[in-house]
Amino acid sequence: MKAFTDKISGKSFLFLILAVILTQIPILGSYVSVINTVIHESGHAFIALLxxxxxxxxxxxxxxxxxxxxxxxxxxxxxxxxxxxxxxSFMAFLSFLLIGKKQYKILIVILLGFIVLNLVFWVRNIYGLFWLISFGAAFLFLLAKGSQSFVNNVLLLIASVLLVDSVKSAFDIMYISLITPKSAGDAANLAILTGIIPVQVWGILFFIQAIWFSYIGLKKGIFKLGK
Known part of the structure; x- marks a missing residue:
């Protein structure tokens, strides 16, 4: 365990801990965590459009x-x-990969792209519109007024939230698939579609892929930041 944590810069490790704490704060934590929901639902939408x-x-x-x-x-x-x-999970990995390569502008464009696409084409419920407009406006304000180091820290925090929530949501769906299989959302849909692969297997697979993407994201991202 010591060899693992020694590779991570103190700053990066701190931001991961901060993301865990932030996502547990009532109201504010849920507000920030919707960024992962936007990514998740956009993934469904992109594939559906094919x-x-x-x-x-x-x-x-x-x-x-x-x-x-x-x-x-x-x-x-x-x-x-x-x-x-x-x-x-892939977006959490990509965020850390881009940060590790110091490609902050590309990450900014991607995040704003998700917000704009959802605002223009897909999201129509009141809270969804409120979140996209408020988060997008705050993000643009920080980009316009914040120093480069401050913007980089904001991006690292967002990446940390994406990683934490991608793992947490995958764990939740695995747990639900084991306890109340019929309520397991995407895992339950896949079990119905395949017929022979039970919902529990899909839940476990979702969690495994989240852990894998997180590991390679950390390895290629914040491990590099610590060098």
């Missing part, structure tokens, strides 16, 4: 979200159901 249509996305104050889409094929439904957790 073979179907996206009607709308709803974002809620409790960090839950729903993507309403129509699929014409079994494969479309299958990959759309898989996309949410995998996409949010």
């Amino acid at each position: 073979g179907g249509d996206v009607e709308r996305i709803s974002l809620f104050m409790n960090t839950e979200g729903v993507t309403y889409s129509r699929q014409s094929t079994w494969a479309g439904s299958f990959f759309t159901s898989m996309a949410g957790y995998v996409f949010s």
Whole structure:
């Protein structure tokens, strides 16, 4: 364990701890965590568009979200159901990878791209619109007024929140799949679609991929920051 933590810069480790604490604060924590919900639901939407249509996305104050889409094929439904957790885990990995390479501007463009796409095309419920407008405006203000070091710290905090929430949400769906399988959302949908692979297996797979993406994200991201 000591060899592991020694590779991580004190600053990066601090931001991960800060993200864990921040996401547990009532109201504020949920507000910040919606960034992961936006990524998750956008993953569903992007894949749905490859073979179907996206009607709308709803974002809620409790960090839950729903993507309403129509699929014409079994494969479309299958990959759309898989996309949410995998996409949010991949985005956490990509965020740390870009930070490790000091590609802050690219990460800014990606994050703003998610906000703009959802605001223009998909999100129509009141809280969802409030979140996109307020978070987007605050993000732009920080970019315009904040120093480069401050902006970099904000991006590291967002990346940390994405990593923490991608793992937490994947763990939650695994736990739900083991305790109340019919309520396991995407895992339950995949079990129905495949027929032979039980919901518990999908829940476990979602958690494993989240851990894997987190590991390689940390390895290629904050390990480099600590050098």
